Amino acid sequence: MRILHTSDWHIGRSFHGHSTLEALRGVLEVLAQQVRERSVDVVVVAGDVFDSAVPAAACYSLLSDALRALCDAGAHVVVTSGNHDSSARLGFQSALLRDGIDVVTDPLTVGTPVTIDDVHGPVHFYGIPYLEPALVRHVWPGVELRTQRQAVEHAMGLVRTDLAARGGRSVAISHCFAAGVAPTQGVERDIQQGGLDVVPLSAFDGPDYVALGHIHGRNDLGERIRYSGAPLHYSFGEADKPRGSWLVELDARGLAGVEWLALPVPRRLARVSGSLEELLADERFAEVEDAWVSARYTDAAPQRDPMRRLQERFPHCATVVHAPDVVREADGLTYAERVHEAKSDRELIEAFLVHVRNGVGATEAESELIRGLLAEHAGGAGTGEKSSEEVPA
Incomplete structure (x- = not known):
C-alpha cells in the first residue's frame, strides 16, 4: 500500500495580508497529480485543513475541489481535524462528500479505525483529532486529562487496545507537538514549547507509521514517526524549509520505505x-x-x-x-536634560532629532529647511534664540 502523508493546509490563511488561496490551489493540484503518477492508495491529511474555525465560503470550495481531485486520482482520503479547524464544521463537510473520503473529527471515534484493504490484507488508519484537554474530559470520564500529553497518551492506549484485538498493519494520525522537534523547525504559531503540551515519542508505540501534523516544517523523528509540514510557506521563518509530503510504503510485514515528494513553491x-x-x-x-x-x-x-x-x-x-547596524550608546541624558541644554530653537530641534533618530541629527537639507522655517516664524528676521518662556520647566 502506498500512503501520501500531508498536513497543515491552512486553507484561508493569509500571508502578511495577501490571500494564499490561489497559490494553495495550484500546489494541491500538483499533489493530486503526484497521487496519480505514483499510484497512491491512501492520502492522509493530519489536521489543520482550515486556518480558522469560521472559514469563508471560498475555503469550502477549495477543500471540496482538492478532496475530489485526490479521489479522482485514485486515492482514498483520511482527514483529521487540528487545533485551527472547527471539528463541527469540518465534520459537517464530511457528510456532503462522496465515498472514499473519511473525515475524523469526533473524539468518541478514537480507537475505531478506518480500515482499507490491499493485496496483503487490512490496514487500519486510526485518526486522532486535535485533543484539547478541557474540551474532551467529558468524553472519557474518570481519566485524568490536564495536558495534551495525557490526552494523546490515552488516545494511543485506545488505539493499541483495538489494534491488539484486530491485528494487522496500522497507521496513526495525530495533530500535536511531539518531543524532539527543534524550535527552528517552524513551530506552529500558537503551540507551547517545552511545557506540558509536549507529547513523548513513546506515546506513539505500536503502529507501523505515525503521520503527524502541527509543525510546518518537514521533520522525521524516527523512521516511522514524521511531520510532513505545510504545503505552502506561511511565514518568513519557514523560508528555508522544503515543501512537500511523505510517500509511505507498507508491505505485508509493515513499513517498507519512506520517500520525500517535493512540491513547487509558487513564490520563494x-x-x-x-x-x-x-x-x-x-x-x-x-x-x-x-x-x-x-x-x-x-x-x-x-x-x-x-x-x-x-x-x-x-x-x-x-x-x-x-534595524541599525550601529546603535548609539546611551549618554545618560534624558530628553528633558537635552532640551535644557539647548540654547536656541535650532538646537532644540537638533536635540529632538538626535534623541529619536539613534543619535543622527539633521542632514544638510533638513538644516536648511529648519533655518527657513524658523526665519519665517520669526517674521524673516529672528535669530532663533529661545526666550525664557520657551524653555520647558
Missing part, C-alpha cells in the same frame, strides 16, 4: 539586509526581485517611506524593519 521567500540605498540599487539583490521579501534596512536613522520605495524594486515586499 527571501530576507534581505543592507542600507536602504543598497537595497534599492545593489545588484546582489536582483535575484529576489520577484520573491516575497522581508527587508531589514540598517541605516542609522529611520528613512522616509521605506515600504513604498522598496516595493518599487520588490513588488512583493511584505515586511520592512529598521
Whole structure:
C-alpha cells in the first residue's frame, strides 16, 4: 500500500495580508497529480485543513475541489481535524462528500479505525483529532486529562487496545507537538514549547507509521514517526524549509520505505539586509526581485517611506524593519536634560532629532529647511534664540 502523508493546509490563511488561496490551489493540484503518477492508495491529511474555525465560503470550495481531485486520482482520503479547524464544521463537510473520503473529527471515534484493504490484507488508519484537554474530559470520564500529553497518551492506549484485538498493519494520525522537534523547525504559531503540551515519542508505540501534523516544517523523528509540514510557506521563518509530503510504503510485514515528494513553491521567500540605498540599487539583490521579501534596512536613522520605495524594486515586499547596524550608546541624558541644554530653537530641534533618530541629527537639507522655517516664524528676521518662556520647566 502506498500512503501520501500531508498536513497543515491552512486553507484561508493569509500571508502578511495577501490571500494564499490561489497559490494553495495550484500546489494541491500538483499533489493530486503526484497521487496519480505514483499510484497512491491512501492520502492522509493530519489536521489543520482550515486556518480558522469560521472559514469563508471560498475555503469550502477549495477543500471540496482538492478532496475530489485526490479521489479522482485514485486515492482514498483520511482527514483529521487540528487545533485551527472547527471539528463541527469540518465534520459537517464530511457528510456532503462522496465515498472514499473519511473525515475524523469526533473524539468518541478514537480507537475505531478506518480500515482499507490491499493485496496483503487490512490496514487500519486510526485518526486522532486535535485533543484539547478541557474540551474532551467529558468524553472519557474518570481519566485524568490536564495536558495534551495525557490526552494523546490515552488516545494511543485506545488505539493499541483495538489494534491488539484486530491485528494487522496500522497507521496513526495525530495533530500535536511531539518531543524532539527543534524550535527552528517552524513551530506552529500558537503551540507551547517545552511545557506540558509536549507529547513523548513513546506515546506513539505500536503502529507501523505515525503521520503527524502541527509543525510546518518537514521533520522525521524516527523512521516511522514524521511531520510532513505545510504545503505552502506561511511565514518568513519557514523560508528555508522544503515543501512537500511523505510517500509511505507498507508491505505485508509493515513499513517498507519512506520517500520525500517535493512540491513547487509558487513564490520563494527571501530576507534581505543592507542600507536602504543598497537595497534599492545593489545588484546582489536582483535575484529576489520577484520573491516575497522581508527587508531589514540598517541605516542609522529611520528613512522616509521605506515600504513604498522598496516595493518599487520588490513588488512583493511584505515586511520592512529598521534595524541599525550601529546603535548609539546611551549618554545618560534624558530628553528633558537635552532640551535644557539647548540654547536656541535650532538646537532644540537638533536635540529632538538626535534623541529619536539613534543619535543622527539633521542632514544638510533638513538644516536648511529648519533655518527657513524658523526665519519665517520669526517674521524673516529672528535669530532663533529661545526666550525664557520657551524653555520647558
